[in-house]
Amino acid sequence: EELSSGVRIVEADTRALIELDPDWEQAFQVRALYDGVEGDASDVLQLDVEVPQLLQVEPGAVYPGDRVYLSLEGSSLYLLQGASSLSFGTQNVEELQVLEWTVLDVDRARALVQVPSTVEVGAKDIVVTGTRGTFRFPSRLDVRDAADAPRITRVEPGSVEQGEQVT
Numbered sequence: 001e002e003l004s005s006g007v008r009i010v011e012a013d014t015r016a017l018i019e020l021d022p023d024w025e026q027a028f029q030v031r032a033l034y035d036g037v038e039g040d041a042s043d044v045l046q047l048d049v050e051v052p053q054l055l056q057v058e059p060g061a062v063y064p065g066d067r068v069y070l071s072l073e074g075s076s077l078y079l080l081q082g083a084s085s086l087s088f089g090t091q092n093v094e095e096l097q098v099l100e101w102t103v104l105d106v107d108r109a110r111a112l113v114q115v116p117s118t119v120e121v122g123a124k125d126i127v128v129t130g131t132r133g134t135f136r137f138p139s140r141l142d143v144r145d146a147a148d149a150p151r152i153t154r155v156e157p158g159s160v161e162q163g164e165q166v167t
Contacts, residue, residue, distance in 0.1 A: 020049045052076045054126060054137040061142040063149035066115040067099075070141070072108065078130040079103045086111050089125035089136060096124065096143075106130075121145050 010016045020026060026047035032039035056073040072086070081103040088096045096119065100112035109128075123139035160166050 020047070020051060050076045052078075052128075052130070052132075052135040054128065054135075054140055057126065057140050060140075061144050062096075062113070062115045063144055064115055064119050064121075064146040065117040065149075066113075068113055068115070070111045070113050072111070072126070072128070074107050074128070076132075077107050077128055077135070078132045079106050079109055079128070080131050083131050084109070085129045087127045087129075088141070089127045095119060096141075115143065117146070119143055 010018060018028075026049045028045040028047070030042040052074060053076065054072065054074040056071070058071045059068065062068055070086075077084075084101070084103055086098050086101055086109070095116070097114045097116070098111050099114055100110075102110045104110060121143050124141045124143060126137045126140040128135050128137070157166055
């Protein structure tokens with residue numbers, strides 16, 4: 001239950017699983033309940049929460065048959081070349097494959113990704129493993145229908161001669 005003051009009240013018999021969220025103050029206080037009577041409150045436990053975030057994925061959409069460089073930028077990812085990796089949360093061999101993985105700094109990386117022509121269309125999870133754990137970011141890369149892929153249909157002029165300047 002969340003009160004208007006932003007305080008969240010969680011009732012539990014012996015333990016509670018509370019999802020940490022950097023958007024609200026992480027202060028915890030425990031109070032025992034004895035036969036309907038509340039006991040004294042514990043001292044406040046104040047946490048400084050750091051939650052990994054994936055802020056940007058460029059491009060955000062790919063098409064079957066693509067071979068594309070993905071740029072990833074986040075916060076609190078703690079990436080390190082040789083100790084970090086990227087996957088798409090599936091063991092299916094028909095899914096996206098990471099051909100190259102380059103860590104640019106602790107929160108930025110670039111990956112060369114092969115999108116099989118038989119890949120299933122839809123939103124894919126991005127799973128980043130850093131030095132502080134593995135983090136899943138649901139539905140962050142969109143695989144779109146190959147029929148909608150941009151393509152060159154015509155080039156004008158059809159030919160040029162050496163030294164000629166054309167638009």
